[in-house]
Amino acid sequence: MQVKGDNYNVWYDKNNGAINFDGALRLTGMQDYAPILKLLNEIASTEPASMILNLQGLEFLNSSGISMLSKFVIGMRKKKSVKMKILGSNSIPWQGKSLKNLQRLMPGLTLDIV
Amino acid sequence: MIQIFGNFLENLFNKDNLEKAQVFGDYVERPQQDEHLTVGFSPSSIPIRKRWRNNGLSADYVANYLATFFPIKTDEPDSIDKLAEMKSAVSYIANELLENSMKYADTTTLYPITLHTQIESNKIRLFVDNSILSSQAKNFQKFIDELLHSDPDELFIRKLEENAEEENGSSSGLGFLTMINDYSAKLGWKFDIVEKESPVITVTTMVELAV
Numbered sequence: 340m341q342v343k344g345d346n347y348n349v350w351y352d353k354n355n356g357a358i359n360f361d362g363a364l365r366l367t368g369m370q371d372y373a374p375i376l377k378l379l380n381e382i383a384s385t386e387p388a389s390m391i392l393n394l395q396g397l398e399f400l401n402s403s404g405i406s407m408l409s410k411f412v413i414g415m416r417k418k419k420s421v422k423m424k425i426l427g428s429n430s431i432p433w434q435g436k437s438l439k440n441l442q443r444l445m446p447g448l449t450l451d452i453v
Numbered sequence: 454m455i456q457i458f459g460n461f462l463e464n465l466f467n468k469d470n471l472e473k474a475q476v477f478g479d480y481v482e483r484p485q486q487d488e489h490l491t492v493g494f495s496p497s498s499i500p501i502r503k504r505w506r507n508n509g510l511s512a513d514y515v516a517n518y519l520a521t522f523f524p525i526k527t528d529e530p531d532s533i534d535k536l537a538e539m540k541s542a543v544s545y546i547a548n549e550l551l552e553n554s555m556k557y558a559d560t561t562t563l564y565p566i567t568l569h570t571q572i573e574s575n576k577i578r579l580f581v582d583n584s585i586l587s588s589q590a591k592n593f594q595k596f597i598d599e600l601l602h603s604d605p606d607e608l609f610i611r612k613l614e615e616n617a618e619e620e621n622g623s624s625s626g627l628g629f630l631t632m633i634n635d636y637s638a639k640l641g642w643k644f645d646i647v648e649k650e651s652p653v654i655t656v657t658t659m660v661e662l663a664v
Contacts, residue, residue, distance in 0.1 A: 345506070360593060365509045367502070369621045399509070402549055403630035410493075413617040416458050431540035436635040444613060 340381070342374045347397075349375050349383060357384065357391040357426070372407035374427070379411045389422040390415075398431055405437060412445045427452040430451035477597050480641025482580075487572050489609050490515065490523050492568040494551075494584070496558040498635045508555065512547035515570055515579075516540040522572055523664065539577075539664050540638050546660050549628035553658070554583040557593070562653045565587055575664055582657040590644065590654050597642055605633045638662050 341350040347362035348349055356439055358379060366372050383390060392408075393451045394400075400408075425441060427434035492511050494504070495663035520540050526532050540632040547568060554566045571578040577638060585593065600608065609630040639661040644653045 346509075356588040363509065365505070365552075367505055367552070367618075377461055399544070399548075401545075401552065405631060406613070406627055410617040413614065430537075432538045436598055437631060438634070439614070440609070443610060
């Protein structure tokens with residue numbers, strides 16, 4: 340499973356159950372983010388024990404992208420059996436600033452910025 | 454304040470007031486003395502989809518340009534981190550401002566979109582100026598009013614929750630809210646009318662970042 344564009348790549352790695360985000364996501368709005376949201380929801384619908392969003396390669400995310408991730412995380416509050424984890428990078432400044440908001444939306448979410 | 458807001462468009466179109474711009478929030482405009490940079494776009498020349506990638510390119514360019522004037526102190530080990538943080542903040546904010554202006558500019562006018570930067574001691578100010586339809590201007594002012602009369606942090610979380618309920622929720626000012634909450638930016642707006650063949654409503658959004 341993969342959603343790929345000019346400057347970004349989002350793909351599911353079966354081996355470790357992580358959804359990896361690479362590049363820069365600057366899509367024009369929620370409609371353009373729909374394929375990525377769909378990929379996330381499809382994996383969530385299989386009710387895995389845990390789900391990891393690995394954002395360590397995501398250099399840039401615009402506010403529409405933040406909105407899309409928030410929407411997904413809010414939806415995951417209902418799936419209590421799935422352990423949510425977001426993996427970020429200290430060397431990408433936006434992540435330290437903005438990812439904590441996702442944890443506020445879903446206090447059970449593990450946020451690892453390393 | 455509310456009264457002024459309600460009558461804003463009526464006032465704006467009143468001929469007696471054409472010379473008077475209306476300002477909201479922390480809007481600051483200083484005479485240009487130091488380094489500055491202005492980038493201009495013509496929103497009606499090519500479709501928004503085609504020019505979209507320009508937003509990111511321009512935002513990154515502006516961030517790199519401003520980095521030149523950032524004081525790096527070699528004796529401060531975290532100076533490099535601070536520079537990276539400043540570049541990231543400017544790139545995010547300039548991109549959001551350009552995205553908004555591309556979405557909301559009134560493309561039936563020839564009024565250009567401009568992104569302008571100012572540096573002042575330990576502050577960076579970004580300005581984006583564009584035309585706007587009067588119906589959009591009204592909605593925008595409603596949002597500004599809500600923003601100026603709310604706790605931005607609480608409003609941000611509320612907007613995220615509301616967006617999640619909608620099928621294709623628009624960003625509802627989330628860009629501005631992230632600038633305030635995540636980047637400690639100060640925001641201000643200036644609405645004005647320029648007289649061309651017919652009056653064009655313009656809005657300048659200012660974002661001030663401490664560096």
